[in-house]
Amino acid sequence: MKSLTIFTPTFNRAHLLPRLYNSLKNQTNQNLVWMIVNDGSTDHTDEVVQSFLEENVLEIQYIKQENAGMHGAHNTAYKNCKTELNTCIDDDDLMPENAVELILNKWNSLQQIQEKVSGIVALDAHFGGELIGTKFNEDFTTLEDFYLKGGKGDKKLIFRTEVMKQYPEYPIFEGEKYVGLGYKYLLADQDYKLATLNEVVCWVDYQPEGSSNNMWRQYYKNPKGFAFIRKEQMKISKSNKRILMDAAHYVAHSFKSKNWNFLAESPKKIITTLAIPFGFVLYLYTLYQNKKQGGFYQR
Template sequence: MATLTVFTPAYNRAHTLPRTYESLQKQSCKDFVWLIVDDGSKDQTAKLVKEWQQQEKTFEIRYIYKENGGMHTAHNVAYENIDTELNVCIDSDDCMADGAVKKIIDTWEKVRDKNYAGLIGLDADFKGNIIGKGFPEHLKETTLGDYYAAGGQGDKKLVYRTDVINSVPPYPVFEGEKYVGLVYKYTLVDQKYKLFVMNEVLCDVEYQADGSSKTMWKQYLKNPNGFAFLRKVSMQYPKSTKRLIIDCIHYCSSSQIAGNRKYIKESPKKLLTVLCTPFGWSWTAYVRYKAKRI
């Protein structure tokens, strides 16, 4: 059995998925399985993957089709079907960096017995520029939340032990909504485990014009229950008073957008939620304004 599963959620990405495949073909170490979770694509994704499955002889390609439900539901399906020790998500518009699989396997062999949740590495753009900030030289281990609380910036590539990521609940699904932040599971893992720091680029990324990061203002309006849920979780594990207040204001706003009149009762910080409610209405107005301008 392979050590690593590279899983790729895909929704109408037949035009970018080939470069993800090419980056995996170029890996010097083939100790991995590639799992594509097709989130209801209507393009040629299925046809492409079938051709690759018939042609590829050096690593296994698995394909699962599901009805469209959003990125978090594709992650749920992936985690349910991964049987390797480690897993990493490489999005359908991104590439595995040259030599990344070998770096992951070699590093993991050195720290496997240290009870880490996994590894945290770097993302870079297609020109080789680090996304956000690199890791401080002295940083050998961290949680994801602690890294950002200390001033870390930019998306990072997370390699998790499969048993650890599956030890916390799956992403919830809210009727009519298709977004719950992936950080939910990572936050829960943070409470029990640390990640070993790899100061290496593991993924080359390109943000698409129709990706969730570019349409976030509209996502707030389309998926208020998902956002309220995530803010409520964040309020239970605050990294600072400032962050707690921001999360509470966002929780009020998303709950108001969702029409949830019980949000104060359901809040883990009820008094603070009462105080933040007027600011929540103000944030809601700003969200609606920004969404109209997209």
């Protein structure tokens, strides 16, 4: 059995899949399965994937489903993953040729403590080679501690599949297509640390229409999903400053979803009460930013 599943949620990005496919074909260590989760694409994704399958170079697991959003595709990936490790590489990203080798070498070096960590956290970089954010200063960390101590930038997470399967799935809210992926990562943070790898294992190409460049639009379209993750973060966060920020966002998303019971449902009622003025301003700002980002087609 292979050791690592690289799963790729995709929605109408058939034109980008070949370059990711080529980067996986060229890996110096081929101990991998590529799982493609077609999240309701209406373009020629089927034909592109069929051409990969016919080459018979990589072990490919192809799953099709109705459009459920990024978090719904992650639910499907975790449910179907059978390897010890997994990582998500988006359809607009690439892996350096030695990425799988770096990941598995690091994992093998942790043989005596593998069951005590949730996995590995490694570095992302732009296509030009510029590192995204900062490197790690510790051998082991949680995501929350890394960012609380001043760490910056997107990072690549490689989880033990067993760990991801022990936590609840991302919730699906009717009419919405986005719940923050940090939910399961936050839960894992409470029970395990991540081993750090100061090596780039993913080259990131943020697309103009992607979630990262349209977050205000996402806030507007998915208020229940965002209120959910903010509420969960309030329950767990160690930082009062972070709890206040989450509370303000929770209030803003609750206004947008017309959930007038938000105060009763809040796990931090006093802080949420204090955050109401900030949340209302944030709600108005979300409406303003949504107009500026109009026309975004949601995944």
